[in-house]
Amino acid sequence: MKEITSAIQLIPLEHYILLSVALFSIGLLGVLFRRNTIIILMCIELMFNSVNLLLTAFSAYHSDPAAQVFVFFIMIVAAAEVAVGLSILVMMKRNVDSVDINLLNRLKW
Amino acid sequence: MIFLFYFLSAIMIISALLVVLSRSPINSVIFLIICFIAMAGHYILLNAQFLAVVHIIVYTGAIMVLFLFVIMLLNLNKANIPQKTSLTRIAAVVTAGLFFLVILAATRHTFEFHARYAFNSNIGLVSDVGKVLFHEFLLPFEISSILFISSMIGAVMFGKRDVKEL
Numbered sequence: 001m002k003e004i005t006s007a008i009q010l011i012p013l014e015h016y017i018l019l020s021v022a023l024f025s026i027g028l029l030g031v032l033f034r035r036n037t038i039i040i041l042m043c044i045e046l047m048f049n050s051v052n053l054l055l056t057a058f059s060a061y062h063s064d065p066a067a068q069v070f071v072f073f074i075m076i077v078a079a080a081e082v083a084v085g086l087s088i089l090v091m092m093k094r095n096v097d098s099v100d101i102n103l104l105n106r107l108k109w
Numbered sequence: 110m111i112f113l114f115y116f117l118s119a120i121m122i123i124s125a126l127l128v129v130l131s132r133s134p135i136n137s138v139i140f141l142i143i144c145f146i147a148m149a150g151h152y153i154l155l156n157a158q159f160l161a162v163v164h165i166i167v168y169t170g171a172i173m174v175l176f177l178f179v180i181m182l183l184n185l186n187k188a189n190i191p192q193k194t195s196l197t198r199i200a201a202v203v204t205a206g207l208f209f210l211v212i213l214a215a216t217r218h219t220f221e222f223h224a225r226y227a228f229n230s231n232i233g234l235v236s237d238v239g240k241v242l243f244h245e246f247l248l249p250f251e252i253s254s255i256l257f258i259s260s261m262i263g264a265v266m267f268g269k270r271d272v273k274e275l
Contacts, residue, residue: 011114017216019118023125025209030129032201035190038134038180042141045172046125049148052164056233060155062225065232065241068160072242075167076253080260082172086179087267093183094270100190 016057023050037092037099041085048078114154120147133187134180142173157233 023046030043052071059067089099096103124144128137145168152161180186192198231237242250 010111013222014217015114015118018213019121021209021212021216022122024212025205026122026125026129028208029201029205032204033129033193033198035193036134036185038176038185039128039137042128042137042176045141045168046128046144049145049168052160053148053151056152056155056157056160060157060233061222063227063229063232064225065237066245068157068233068238069242069246071160072163072238073246073249073253075163076257079167079172080256082175083264084260084267086175087264089179090183091267093185098190099183099185 013057013061016054020050020054020057023047023053035101037089037101040101041082041089044085045078045082048074110154113150117147117150117154120144121151135177135186138173138176138180141176142169145169145173152233155233156230159233159235159238 027043027045027047027050030046031040034040034043052074055067055071055074059065059071092104093099121144124140124147127140128144131137131140145164149161149164149169152158152164193201
């Protein structure tokens with residue numbers, strides 16, 4: 001355990017920023033790229049998690065535990081969001097018998 | 110140990126790309142689980158042990174199982190959804206790439222890192238996070254239970270075929 005905590009200080013913080021921004025961009029790409037609603041929900045989870053990772057990295061580098069509590073709250077909100085989002089998806093499948101996001105295009109205007 | 114960071118990062122990036130690109134939703138869920146497990150490894154590297162355990166329990170244990178349940182119960186795996194047009198897909202790739210470049214350029218050299226407190230490797234342990242959670246953030250913690258019960262009621266209401274059945 002001592003080795004792990006000392007090795008952290010050798011990795012520059014910029015690499016965590018790079019990793020998180022890359023993951024967030026991949027999530028954004030998935031939201032724009034796919035038409036399947038369930039994959040869009042998964043990509044939203046991916047974006048949540050990239051933010052969580054960056055908050056944890058900042059917390060570890062600043063030695064401030066408050067950010068880790070924030071990550072905990074983000075996880076709570078993500079769990080609630082997934083429950084509601086998946087029930088909306090179930091209702092959509094039941095009503096229009098498809099999970100194509102383009103069937104909901106009237107929500108745009 | 111530094112090797113481990115780059116190894117986990119490569120696993121995460123590749124599996125995240127496969128989530129977006131794979132054909133069937135089941136494969137996407139499996140790759141997302143791999144990505145989340147690698148992320149738990151990152152949390153352990155950052156010595157955030159509480160978050161690593163909560164992440165495994167909540168994400169891989171609950172949320173991903175929920176996704177798998179929905180895919181299997183609704184039989185979504187064979188759903189024939191047409192791809193977007195190639196123009197839209199190129200636009201999506203360009204948008205995501207530009208977003209990546211802009212955010213990276215904005216965060217690259219705009220700030221210098223000065224640690225707020227002296228280095229303390231124990232902040233991610235359960236006792237320290239618990240002390241902060243139940244002293245400074247007790248009210249938000251209690252309010253989040255209201256959020257949870259309202260989202261649970263909302264999910265049940267959505268799941269009902271008709272509200273009048275109640």
